[in-house]
Amino acid sequence: MAKNKKEMIPEERLAAALVPEEEQPYELPDGWKWVHLGGILDVSKKKMEEFTPDTKYVGLENIEKDTGVIRAVNADGIKSTKNVFEAGDILYGKLRPYLNKHGVVEFSGVCSTDILVFKTSPLMENKLINHYFDLPQVISFAVSHSKGINLPRVNAKDILNICVPLPPLSEQQRLVARIESLFAKLDAAKAKVQAVLDAHETRKAALLDEAFRGKLTETLDETSTAEDFLDEIYAVKAQLVKEKKIKKPKRLPSMTDEEKPFEIPNTWRWVRFGDILRIINGDRGKNYPSKKELHEAGDIPFISALNIQDNTIATEHLLYVDEERYNLLRSGKLKKGDLVLCIRGSLGKNGRYPFDRGAIASSLVIIRSYLDNDAMYDYISFYLDSLLFKNEMSKYDNGTAQPNLGAGDLSLFAVPLPPLAEQHEIVAVLDRLLGREEEVRQSAESVLAAIDSMKQSILARAFRGELGA
Incomplete structure (x- = not known):
């Protein structure tokens, strides 16, 4: 037996x-x-x-x-x-x-x-x-x-x-010692590279903080003020109300000194988010598309938080609504250049909308400038990625199991507003400095991938009997 x-x-x-x-x-x-x-x-x-x-x-x-x-x-x-x-x-x-x-x-x-x-x-x-x-x-x-x-x-x-x-037991023992010796050297190198990568978000946050305190543009000879820019916004807003293109916005309370997070230059002004930007909710009523009304192909994207990647809209996993459903929606319709912000679940996730039209899921809001100005959009996009914005969110997050932020609360957020010309300069400086940071990040990730590849090569050689002393 x-x-x-x-x-x-x-x-x-x-x-x-x-x-x-x-x-x-x-x-x-x-x-x-x-x-x-x-x-x-x-x-x-x-x-x-x-x-x-x-x-x-x-x-x-x-x-x-x-x-x-x-x-x-x-x-x-x-x-x-x-x-x-x-x-x-x-x-x-x-x-x-x-x-x-x-x-x-x-x-x-x-x-x-x-x-x-x-x-x-x-x-x-x-x-x-x-x-x-x-x-x-x-x-x-x-x-x-x-x-x-x-x-x-x-x-x-x-x-x-x-x-x-x-392998024979003695060769097994030699291979273990050799693999661990080589891996220890690679892990030491990996730890140094990982430290550079881990510091990326800290360095980015520090640069954004300096930008919103006016530190990156201290030498700029600026003659205009934020008041001039605000007057332009208010004039456009009043015209849109007059033409009945938007409803008259609710008057927001003035900012008290206690609400101002830090000192800003004299030509700047602390404003409420809703004073300078439109916050547009999606249609959450009976016209909201059901799952069976969302399609894997089409011409009109229906955007959810899943689609927001790296400050833009990724096409992977994108779903679409048809023309009939889109026309039934009463709000939440996107146009090219809008900012999309998640206010439920993945709180704070945001991106710039790259397509001509679209619609948003109920977990998102559209951020739209009263002025068709790229510098303004880029400035606010940086603001949405800043520690200042995260701190504002922490004040208003309702603290439930699923993070949740109301559009009304978002309108009260504190925003440091520079003159328009200075916004252009801040965006240009941040693009340059953060571009360098991104190059460092990508380089660090490439090195980490190369180290992982070297480890796989070592293991492959070891289990083929090709790993020498």
């Missing part, structure tokens, strides 16, 4: 795990063997239902994507049956395997049942197997064998069926 795996000695398990020659992915060096993972590695079935206060717990959220970093939390308050693991085991996230969450754990404890526990093996260095899980073809295998649409999971049986190149 054939022995089961528990009865076999390591050499017998190895012989039973060999992959037939016709199924072997590629040729290996002498002394190496292709084996099925399940022939050399076991999945622990040990469970625990009750935990002491100091028991360490690992959920999927405690395993970092791609890095192998595992952090534990206290199991106090954790309920239901959990898997048990020991130091040296491999923890592998079977839920959403495309996230590539796995690592060799350095402590003992319990984990989510959505995590497979691979025990240490006398045939294979667990650290080497853990590196093997990072190869693209292994991740693709796990993803292709996962089941479930919203919560795809790969089962242990499929993972244990993966073909693995098995």
